[in-house]
Amino acid sequence: MGLSVPAAPTAVGGVRGFWRQFRRHRLGVAGLAAVVLLGLVAVFAPLLAPYDPFSTSRNAFAPPGSPGHILGTDHLGRDVLSGVIWGARVSLIVGLAAAFTATVIGIAIGAVSGYFGGWVDELLMRITELFQIIPRFVLALIVVAFFGSGLTNLILVIGILSWPQTARLVRSQFLRHRSLPYVDGARVVGMRAPRIIFSEILPNVMAPVIVVASLDIAQAILLEASLGFFGLGDPNLRSWGGMLNTAQGFVQRAWWMSVFPGIAISLAVLGFNLVGDGLNEATDPRLREGS
């Protein structure tokens, strides 16, 4: 009858099964490689950077390939490579923390909205739409200009402006899940709404949320770099956007000042976007092989 027969292990679920799905998406793997590289550079920045990113020297405008300065120096003689390496830290911290903030807010609002429905849903969705139609960049610019551009402020501003997509996604998932039998099952055994929302339904809808979160990281990195480019980055940190900002005046004289931070930004944004795509395909049951 099958009581003593162990169930056959399936490809569905499990870290190993997931990795097998993800690996099939070549660009996703390439993106993951870029992201891992970025992570290692950020973590080991003090060991990898040949110079202090702020230390100036008389050797200004050294072109790439100069002795001791593989990527050249800027107008103050600061090492571009060291700046790019330390900038990875800022980008990654802002990207991860802002996307995390956005995801937490998005989950809370979307879950409550989708699970309870009715006027709660109406109200929360109108607020969500409001946040969606605001030009994010302009508002970020204003808020940062007003409240200061410390790292925490950057993270909060970007996070608070980035949750609507997650909220809408989570809401639509909850709308679908709240009437599934397993949720009735949870009600029948007497669970309260918070437990049903966070412990029963949420684990079922996390896969697409993680996909959106990885895309959010890319967007947050881009937004942070844009703010930095306009001179609204954290002044105490060397960031890619900040390097682009200083490079503006020297585009013709020292192209390397803008090109290398630019490449770094592109790689980071592309990397997280590709990881998002790969995750999306790996978690989409329609694209799965076998069962």
Next chain:
Amino acid sequence: MSRAGAPPAAAPTAGETVLELRDLTTEIRSVRGLVRPVDAVSLRVRAGEVVGLVGESGSGKSMTAFSVMRLFPTKAARLVSGEVRLRGRDLVPLPQEAMRAVRGREVGMIFQDPASYLNPVLSVGRQLEQQLQAHAMGRGARARIAELLRDVGLASEIAGRYPHELSGGQAQRVGIASALACRPALVIADEPTTALDVTIQAQVLRLMARLQREGGVAMLLITHDLGVVAEVCDHVYVMYAGRIVEEAPVASLFAAPQHPYTQGLLAGVLDLIEPKPIEVAIHGSVPDLASPPPGCRFHPRCPHVMDVCRRETPPHFEVGDARAACWLHDGAPGAEATA
């Protein structure tokens, strides 16, 4: 320990009335009008007893279960009148939170399709733990879960399994474990064996009967399968088009069914073994509840239909140890109208 309405801790004593429905009526507002899938239903389940609620699909038997739990499949459904007494306490006026504390704690429920009622991404153990935690019984959950799984004949490793890794029989055993997890006074089983293979059906039925006897819980068994009724029930209620048409101890029901509908149901069962003349089987189908026939709802299909059946709803007549809502028993020797 419990935040709202601490449930009575003592186990029900044998013979105590655990569940009593009095004139329970539930309505569904639909585009085609007001439908009453549960119409003035009264029934009683005592501790240590298995009571069957039998009827065709659409007769309102599952809706009766939902009414007890006050969890309806649609927002358009509403309990309109009557009482749901659980160990003497009427559940109908209880606020939502108190009702929640009853579900899964004082009343356990077993479903037809247990696998779909399990959360696909949580392990069996985690789900049972969640239920125990929801009723402030999270301390010692691990030991309790191992004990429960053993009771339903599963290895304790099953706690680490996910629903898609379970067979149908295993999933139903987990469902039974969940229904019994908080030591409820009442278990409602809605077609618990219908979706299972025949061989597993018998095992699950025997398991339910054994656990029910050992734990002294009361069980309301909802089914369309008279074979199941004969095997495990002590007392039976027959439901037709939202109403109880007959009630009897199981032996009497099978020996001498009093309502023509019950007679037809039994004839349908016996057909398989020894074919009967076709006229005793039930013709037609369950009436549309949006516009039920007047009088006795069974009269359009009844082989013994009389004038009075078309006009007036029959009361329950006592016939021996049975009660049947049929005019045939009006004035019959020994018959007495009640309620």
